[in-house]
Amino acid sequence: MHRWEIPEREYARHEARRGRRHAYESLDPTRTALLAVDLVPFFYEANATCYAITPNVRLLAEALRETGGVVAWIVPGDPGPRAWAREFLGEEVAELFRGSGGAGPVAGRLGPGLEAREGDMLVEKTATSALFPGSSTLHDQLRERDIDNVIVTGTLTEVCVAGTARDAATLGYRTVLVADATAGRDDDSHIATLTTIYRTFADVRSTEDVLELLGTGVVS
Template identity: 50%
Template sequence: MNSSPRTHAWRIEDREYARQQQRRGRRHAYENLVAERTALVVIDMVPFFVAGMPYALGIVDNITRLATALRVLGGAVAWVLPAGTPARPDFYGPEAARALRESGGTGPLRERLWPEFQVHDRDVLVEKTAASAFFPGRCPLPELLDHRGIDTVLIAGTVTNVCCESSARDAAALGYRVVMLADANAARRDEDHNATLHTIYRTFGDVRPTGEVLELLRGR
């Protein structure tokens, strides 16, 4: 497999932009972001999912840009790792179930992330025992974010159409303002990635690229 970084050819169809414009009078659900009340939530950026996956390698820089800027602006950065919860061999098959069970790695959480990332002392670092980081009782993230006064989450990571989409849906159900980062999530194919962007934009939150989100966080 070619492991050179790649970038998704992401898109929201013009008819969806037009639909939202007609329905609520604007293209995007959230036209401002308060940095101090915003968290970047990075899902499953561990070697198991990133190594050898070109689109995951391609979002490392954007995640780093967002994390660096958000810390400076007073927001939160949350790194979410798979906890190695047993997967059902009758569903996945024995080899895939074993691989998923071991996907989060072993050792201290910081050392289990993709090595290009730097974790700061004020960052949130947690494990999840479900696909979603916001499913009640399966990850401490919501309580930690609530304690910091967070009401907006920027969803990034891999895989777009599995754990990232699950987290975005549940975050919306819990009342967070959700922004799916169009160029800081990664899937296996553009088709899978864009299907999730469509679903989130249509029903659960907003979809923006990194550059636009940085402008909003800086009040531009």
């Protein structure tokens, strides 16, 4: 599991502004979605931290299902050959990432220890953020279900997780990023991203905190 922290100066900054450390003091489970981003074998093979966060993602998923919320499994889709990606990443890496989400039904493309259940949302995205306009159907599906709150988990913390959290905040969702249910390249990258997200876009909380916010009575 990544070491993580938010610098005390950032906590103090928000406490001075809004009178409390965390923006959201409760979450209505029936209007909340867990977004599990890019937890597919490609990233498990590259980053062992994915294995470490899997139990927390499962805990959060089960809590949402039991309390009337929704779980959204989001996997990379193939955006097709894109000139900017070939130029920026190089031909070989661009092609590698095109296939990173695997093939076949989304439910069969999740990483080890993860399982979609009846009623879960299954989403492909073709951009870094699952909520970037035109990248997926996620925003429309969340709106159809009257979702106001999103709990963001997955990998990589500093890339697709952060991109999705930023766009969620921009779209007006009450956004929580779960620090011990996300995996980055290393501790330093993880902490730097959490600090930026907490400072400007979303709450950053632990799995145990989020379970308490949902009122489940379950702890990790």
